[in-house]
Amino acid sequence: MAPVTLASDKGRVIGTPDTAGQALSVRGMTVSYGAAPVVFSVDMDVPQGAMMAIVGPNGAGKSTLLKAVLGIVKPLSGQVRVFDRALKEALPRVAYVPQRASVDWDFPTRVIDVVMMGMTRELGLLRRVRPHHRARAMDCLARVGMTDFAARQIGQLSGGQQQRVFLARALAQQADLYLLDEPFAGVDAATEAAIIAVLKELRAEGKTVVAVHHDLSTVPDYFTHAFLINRSRIAQGPVAEAFTPETLDRAYGGRLATAPVAQMADTGA
Template sequence: MSSKISLAAEGGRPVTPDPAHSPLALRGITVSYGEQPVVFSVDMTVQEGAITAIIGPNGAGKSTLLKAALGIVTPLAGRAMVFGQPLAQARDRIAYVPQRASVDWDFPTEVLDVVLMGLYRELGLLRRVRPRHVAKAMACLARVGMQDFAERQIGQLSGGQQQRVFLARALAQEADLYLLDEPFAGVDAATEKAIIEVLKSLRSEGKTVVAVHHDLSTVRAYFDNVFLINRRKMGEGPVDAAFTAEALQATYGGRLADGQITQLSLGV
């Protein structure tokens, strides 16, 4: 039996997002750090107006796939299309929240300035910050519960607070596609709740969210769709159809106990 899990069906027919109009369509993406491919010939088609999790074991290529989609790393093969256009023509429709561990938090800047960075397209070459820009940045901070920290140095914040600020920066971009790399990693419960509420509000606005995710116990509560990867694509589709015991076993193998796989797939 193939380890790949087909998409869910409605009325007995497969429901497959159209790559030509998908917010993000990856075809044949292969990335190598040295001689060993980290991601091998991966196809992915993201559903518009949904929240999708990219899941897989450590070292499976989750973050690498996201970075390849963004052009942060250059694939050996394959291509990324954003709303039917090459990545270079649609960058202004994407907002990205990197892993918190990859950011230099010692850089001497205030919270408000970090969020204003998300307005670089509006600010133009002269980078003139006007009252309307400040108001917009403050509104984004309020949306993540960080408006009272606008004048705080970014390095003085807790990990959860820093993550909220970077989400506010992404919100300031007013993108159509939001890509987040481990947004819930190492944050407190209050921040996790705040983040998922914002992501669900983006979905209600018709935006598309894709997040690398590691906590399998929250997949059913947080996400509409799931993409499973272990160097290769192992499955994708709506959570109810693709987040199954078979798919988890194929993706994680012996890294998850049988009992744990059963509980996760059943949502208990």
């Protein structure tokens, strides 16, 4: 991976980075909630068609990086290009799956309504919901195996089912880039298998997938690319290059026992 130069300095654009062919490019992303930056000067490139895991210890800024990329959190500095365009222009091509715990599941809404939320931007304020919109929402539910739950109140779902509904909502956006925040956190094995199957389908369709991921043992199986972060970028690239015992050791600061890490990384090589 060629070294990437900072494209911005204190918010002043120095030059346009070479982002052609990348689904997502981030330059100099720095985010702070208070004093010390949570994410510091991070550069990131996600090639089109990649399935990338964002990996790092707790508090390493994985979710924050994702939120800053999407503009949910305002960064102190940094540039985001999506499909070689400004984020604002490319936003309709980006779907987001937030952490399941980020919403109140007692909210008065049904499963199908949540999936329809994926079309809110498309429908705007006044456009009526047509049968084909509903049919698309049901299609998305079918892809995650939740057809039978369409009319359920969302409070009656298990954690895994909630996660699938969130994924269905992202599918309803018909985007080209999918950003997922810990899609496998606290879900049952069946859901994990269902979600990874959908993500692999997306990749087969030529879409790009980026997911914050916690389970190091599944990185080589699930993903083609890895991005290791601990406040700053540790490594990025194809799993075989970026997800090595050496990079993991640097990301986790030696907190992982070396032997199993080596084993995990070897399976990916």
